[in-house]
Amino acid sequence: MNLLILGGTGFIGTHQVRYALERGHDVTLFNRGQRSREMLDGVTYLLGDRDKDDYHALAGLHFDACIDNAVLVPRWVRGAAAALRGNVDHYTMISTTSVYASDAAINADESDARESYAGIDVMSKLPADVRADMSLYGALKAASEDEAMRQFSGITAIIRPGLIVGPGDESDRFTYWPVRMVTGGTDGLMLVPPREDPLQFIDVRDLAEWSVRMAETHTTGVFNAKGPDYHLTVGTMLDTVHTVSKSDVVLCEASHEFLAANAVEGWSDLPVWIAPVGDTAGSHRRSVARAVEAGLTYRPLATTVADTLIWWHSLPAARQAKLKWGLSTERERVLLALWDQR
Secondary structure: EEEEEEEEOOOHHHHHHHHHHOOOOEEEEEEEEOOOOOOOEEEEEEOOOOOOOHHHHOOOEEEEEEEOOOOOOOOOOHHHHHOOOOOOOOOOEOHHHHHEEEOOOOOOOOOOOOOHHHHHHHHOOOOOHHHOOHHHHHHHHHHHHHHHHHHHOOOOEEHHHHHHHOOOOOOOOHHHHHHHHHOEEEEEEEEEEOOOOOOOOEEHHHHHHHHHHHHHHHOOOEEOOOOOOOOEHHHHHHHHHHHOOOOEEEEEOHHHHHHHHHOOOOOOOOOOOOOOOHOOOOOOOOOHHHHHHHOOOOOOOHHHHHHHHHHHHHHHHHHOOOOOOOHHHHHHHHHHHHHHHO
């Protein structure tokens, strides 16, 4: 297969490239060339700027499939389609479950209502506009999906991951848990959310490898790409991290009421976790049945934990010194004292 990856040097793309090469495919990357990269045999590197509708490097080239990793705005889809029209047999867009208008429903599938983009001049928007106003993110992703379906009619797969984790994850959301346990938490203790609460996320390698297989088979449709394919709980995640990290940290399970009363936020203070109540009741309980039927598979959680730690310890000391998300030692110490006094 002659595979084009738009992007290809970031978090997902790096794993897609290696997997595609392992499977004997010819890979072409198209991006601005702003990231440092390892030059790999079997990969063709093309430069262009999608913000400036600069797709000249793709002129006259034919590809069996294209995976578009970096779409934030629909004009990027339209520009890619203009450059590739008649010269690509399958198109995959990596979207997001943030396109959904609500996370209240439990086990909602891909037919769930999406964010509206009515009243937004979507074709004028650039990625910088989204980064400046993240309230546009879900709506513009939804608009990008619709543009993909129009421009690549009949040959499109839309993949909607949630939180993507594993080696190379610069968000630190999942990474917080194994790193904090390895480093001893706060005085040997860690505040954790209720163990029975559900969780969903996906190892970047599972997502990357499945997207390549979808391109190989020219599978079309819309797919939620969360994981795993069983009911994962906070407790199972914590126990797995605890075992893999060989940590002696004592986990202090707080209640929903305590966390709310003390303004402890899901996703930021206690990363990955979101309280499964009200408007977020289904945040970590979306149906992935369609993706599993289409061949999405999951590696063991213990593997993701172990490999995340190996990657983290390979980073410069300055990067390891500060996690981007999670409770600080000072705040966790206060909260642990309050929990002990309840």
